[in-house]
Amino acid sequence: MEEFDYRIRWRSAEVLPGAHRGLRDGPGSEFHGHVGLLGAPDPRRLDLRASLAMPGGGWLFRRTRQTSGIGVVLLADVSASMGAGAAGAVKGAAGGGHGISPDAGAGRMALLARLARLTGHSARHAGDSFGLVAADTAIRDDLWLAPSRAPGAIAEIADRLDGFVPTGHGHAGLIDAADTLAGRRRLVFVASDFCWPIDDVERLLTALAPHQVQPIVLGDAAAEAVPDWRGLVEIDDAEGGAARAAWLRPSQRARWQAALADWRVGLAASFAAHGLTPLHADASLAAEDITQWLAEGG
Structure with a gap:
């Protein structure tokens, strides 16, 4: 069956993952800032360089946005x-x-x-x-x-x-x-x-x-x-x-x-x-x- 490609002009707020830019934090490749140790971090996303550069010390973890469905x-x-x-x-x-x-x-x-x-x-x-x-x-x-x-x-x-x-x-x-x-x-x-x-x-x-x-x-x-x-x-x-x-x-x-x-x-x-x-x-x-x-x- 034929299919066509489409893109959206907004960020999806849907919970279910998909192929479009989303608003929700989750697994994905789009960087969305850092979160501290108490911010429910994902240990796999520890940003060592940013942590070492942080005045006063502390661990920083990368936040990413998930791709969502619409x-x-x-x-x-x-x-x-x-x-x-x-x-x-x-x-x-x-x-x-x-x-x-x-x-x-x-x-x-x-x-x-x-x-x-x-x-x-x-x-x-x-x-x-x-x-x-x-x-x-x-x-x-x-x-x-x-x-x-x-x-x-x-x-x-x-x-x-x-x-x-x-x-x-x-x-x-x-x-x-x-x-x-x-x-x-x-x-x-x-x-x-x-x-x-x-x-x-x-x-x-x-x-x-x-x-x-x-x-x-x-x-x-x-x-x-x-x-x-x-x-x-x-x-x-x-x-x-x-x-x-x-x-x-x-x-x-x-x-x-x-x-x-x-x-x-x-x-x-x-x-x-x-x-x-x-x-x-x-x-x-x-x-x-x-x-x-x-x-x-x-």
């Missing part, structure tokens, strides 16, 4: 837009109209499942726990994984995502999911198409501010394309759940393209305001892509 979480958007493609968005109105295979938007959920496998395996290899919280209008209890290092649990939750058909019209549950992460700082990967109002993106990023957040924008070319069609069509709003008829003409298509461009600019600005550089992922996503993104300060 909690890695994948916060997954499973709202209806994650399963919607152009077919679900625009359909011919009156028989014989335009249409695209209903599987056009299925790529995002397959990509999300692959990301869960990659992240879970990478966390486990690093000695960290992996948890997954999925949400649409509410947190999905059937797609929830408590922090675990068990490979079977990680494989099972990824398989559930792979077979899940999104139907929830909304993403409010993601804000609630962020609140469940209160406590110790975590590395949080947020995977979504982010096809929401920018104000809602801001709310989510603000709620996740205590953590190290790594946003991943899941793309699907078929779902994001503005169809070059003309005539009467039925438009489904995957997030809102509403459907309406519209006469599709070049001017309308131009307005949609402009709105899509504005949304992309707004999304980029929102991430930048929080000091975040998202990874734009599609079906070709590989572990080395994530490693490179994180190494470059993603």
Whole structure:
């Protein structure tokens, strides 16, 4: 199984050892000052040179910090837009109209499942726990994984995502999911198409501010394309759940393209305001892509 490398920007306070810089004293190679004879010293770490140089005498022992584990979480958007493609968005109105295979938007959920496998395996290899919280209008209890290092649990939750058909019209549950992460700082990967109002993106990023957040924008070319069609069509709003008829003409298509461009600019600005550089992922996503993104300060 592929895996990617990641680093954290803070010191972990976790008790369990791992691969990251920690706050706790313990076995390790990072020097953290000296302790006297009465400070519960480790006799193996006697610093003879420092002891001899100490005015008034006395024994000094080296203190070191242990490397610690962390909690890695994948916060997954499973709202209806994650399963919607152009077919679900625009359909011919009156028989014989335009249409695209209903599987056009299925790529995002397959990509999300692959990301869960990659992240879970990478966390486990690093000695960290992996948890997954999925949400649409509410947190999905059937797609929830408590922090675990068990490979079977990680494989099972990824398989559930792979077979899940999104139907929830909304993403409010993601804000609630962020609140469940209160406590110790975590590395949080947020995977979504982010096809929401920018104000809602801001709310989510603000709620996740205590953590190290790594946003991943899941793309699907078929779902994001503005169809070059003309005539009467039925438009489904995957997030809102509403459907309406519209006469599709070049001017309308131009307005949609402009709105899509504005949304992309707004999304980029929102991430930048929080000091975040998202990874734009599609079906070709590989572990080395994530490693490179994180190494470059993603």
